Amino acid sequence: MTSQQKWIAFITIVRREIQRFLRIWPQTLLPPVITIVLYFVIFGTLIGSRIGEMSGLPYIQFVAPGLIMMAVITNSYSNVVSSFFGSKFQRNIEELLVSPVPSWIILSGYVVGGMSRGLGVGLIVTILSLYFADFSIHSLPVTIAIVLMTSLMFSLAGLINAVFARNFDDISIIPTFVLTPLIYLGGVFYSIDMLGDFWGGVSQINPILYMVNAFRYGIAGISDINIVWAFTMVSLFCVVLFGVALNLLDRGSRLRS
Amino acid sequence: MQPALAIEQLSKTYEGGFQALKDISLTVQPGDFFALLGPNGAGKSTTIGIICSLVLKTGGKVSIFGHDVDKDFSQAKQLVGVVPQEFNFNQFEKPLDILIHQAGYFGIPRDVAIVRAEKYLRQLGLWDKSHVPSRTLSGGMKRRLMIARALMHEPKLLVLDEPTAGVDIELRRSMWEFLREINASGTTIILTTHYLEEAESLCRNVAIIDHGKIVKNTSIRELLAQLNKELFVLDIREPLAECPEIESYPLTLVEPNTLEVEVEKSQSINHLFEVLSGQGIEVLSMRNKTNRLEELFFTMVEKNLTGESHD
Ligand SMILES: Nc1ncnc2c1ncn2[C@@H]1O[C@H](COP(=O)(O)OP(=O)(O)O)[C@@H](O)[C@H]1O
Numbered sequence A: 001m002t003s004q005q006k007w008i009a010f011i012t013i014v015r016r017e018i019q020r021f022l023r024i025w026p027q028t029l030l031p032p033v034i035t036i037v038l039y040f041v042i043f044g045t046l047i048g049s050r051i052g053e054m055s056g057l058p059y060i061q062f063v064a065p066g067l068i069m070m071a072v073i074t075n076s077y078s079n080v081v082s083s084f085f086g087s088k089f090q091r092n093i094e095e096l097l098v099s100p101v102p103s104w105i106i107l108s109g110y111v112v113g114g115m116s117r118g119l120g121v122g123l124i125v126t127i128l129s130l131y132f133a134d135f136s137i138h139s140l141p142v143t144i145a146i147v148l149m150t151s152l153m154f155s156l157a158g159l160i161n162a163v164f165a166r167n168f169d170d171i172s173i174i175p176t177f178v179l180t181p182l183i184y185l186g187g188v189f190y191s192i193d194m195l196g197d198f199w200g201g202v203s204q205i206n207p208i209l210y211m212v213n214a215f216r217y218g219i220a221g222i223s224d225i226n227i228v229w230a231f232t233m234v235s236l237f238c239v240v241l242f243g244v245a246l247n248l249l250d251r252g253s254r255l256r257s
Numbered sequence B: 001m002q003p004a005l006a007i008e009q010l011s012k013t014y015e016g017g018f019q020a021l022k023d024i025s026l027t028v029q030p031g032d033f034f035a036l037l038g039p040n041g042a043g044k045s046t047t048i049g050i051i052c053s054l055v056l057k058t059g060g061k062v063s064i065f066g067h068d069v070d071k072d073f074s075q076a077k078q079l080v081g082v083v084p085q086e087f088n089f090n091q092f093e094k095p096l097d098i099l100i101h102q103a104g105y106f107g108i109p110r111d112v113a114i115v116r117a118e119k120y121l122r123q124l125g126l127w128d129k130s131h132v133p134s135r136t137l138s139g140g141m142k143r144r145l146m147i148a149r150a151l152m153h154e155p156k157l158l159v160l161d162e163p164t165a166g167v168d169i170e171l172r173r174s175m176w177e178f179l180r181e182i183n184a185s186g187t188t189i190i191l192t193t194h195y196l197e198e199a200e201s202l203c204r205n206v207a208i209i210d211h212g213k214i215v216k217n218t219s220i221r222e223l224l225a226q227l228n229k230e231l232f233v234l235d236i237r238e239p240l241a242e243c244p245e246i247e248s249y250p251l252t253l254v255e256p257n258t259l260e261v262e263v264e265k266s267q268s269i270n271h272l273f274e275v276l277s278g279q280g281i282e283v284l285s286m287r288n289k290t291n292r293l294e295e296l297f298f299t300m301v302e303k304n305l306t307g308e309s310h311d
């Protein structure tokens, strides 16, 4: 394929992915928005007013960046995992497998599709959050960079999950038993300074901790951990996941018999 | 000129150890209309799967118009279009989108793809369904949608895996007509089938596959002639020193007391006995000898009749 043809193939996959989540918006766009608004009402407004300050910020301003990140993470992940698994299940992944598209284009197409939804929902939630909390942006480059990388990383993770999945249970196990706990323990709702040495140390292996803190730094200018360190860790996770995903597609694991 | 398809010593052992293909070799010339004929489980879909890289082969070589499917995969894939046995499109997408997307994966720009998609949807009688979710299409429409999809990048070799399974007679005829036109315009076609009738009315050449082996590779004409012959074994009283010669009855002396004769199904055998009697040869008994090919067709026909044809 010429690079022109590769570009067309890439755009086709991205366009198809976006069409998919827009077509089924009551399943893809509405639920995360409702969930996040509930979080804002309950944790931000109702309970938040009793909590007072966290890390020197009013609780709602502390929690808002975490909630936005949560939306980005879950939507990037679930878009790729359900779309890719769906095309395995209906076997229309074969349309790509018989075509001359190289694996890295397939991977990039699905990942950019997932990022479109993750970032799209993230944007909607950000706009909604302005209704509950007013915050200014401390550092726009940090904010944007960390959101992009987070979305990338969880889109990749979603694809890997989908490649291994053999049935619909397999695509809900990881989100339920791995992703949700990591998000809740990743410093969305509290500062890890509250955890003490041991649990604070354990939390360091949770990638979501780095993302939430870097994002909170970008918006509010405060972080539980060093920003450079956070970016390094997140980049590392992205590179590893990209390598794993590409290798799986190249070998045709669980795609070709 | 390079053959449209060249398969050398192809073998496939599935995970779990089942050997579906045992060193098959096959050549299909450009412009041919070729049938891969065989009963269920023979290895037809496995072969097709390997040609379009949905199945990973365990040995051998496959090339399409001289392009090796491993070393030269991008070019090889551009040259082949495949219509699989099972429906494998997104049932929630519209036919028009399915076609445009498929073209996109082959690097065809959207505006070109839109024009082409309309052309094929019209030709295959699907244009009025181009905007409905494809799950609402009938079985025959879904199959035609897959044919349109396989043509979007205008391949020189079109491969169809049991294209008329589950399609009613009338539709089957119009599908045949369409395939004949495509072939007449220069596209090489390979189709798998377990209906001899289908191979007979469409194809020029045929390979018969059974239990992962090619048992026959010949022209349809030759095959039909062979199927039209019966082989009889005659036990005779007095041993013969040499084989008698009787015009239009090819005889072989397999043992001094045993003759074999090939008779066309429409041919009378009265005359044979007359001549034999005249030569003083007394026939004690006669029995029919089925050949392997006939047995194979017998089981195929039986399976078709008992309705195992749609898997
Ligand atoms: N994925 C698979 N794993 C194991 N065995 C398979 C697989 N696919 C096909 N087979 C076996 O390989 C043989 C050939 O199958 P197939 O090529 O589909 O036959 P055909 O298309 O001629 O009916 C069959 O016995 C089938 O059960």
Ligand SMILES: [Mg+2]
Pocket (backbone or CB within 6 Å): B044, B045, B046, B085, B161, B162, B311
């Ligand atoms: Mg088959």
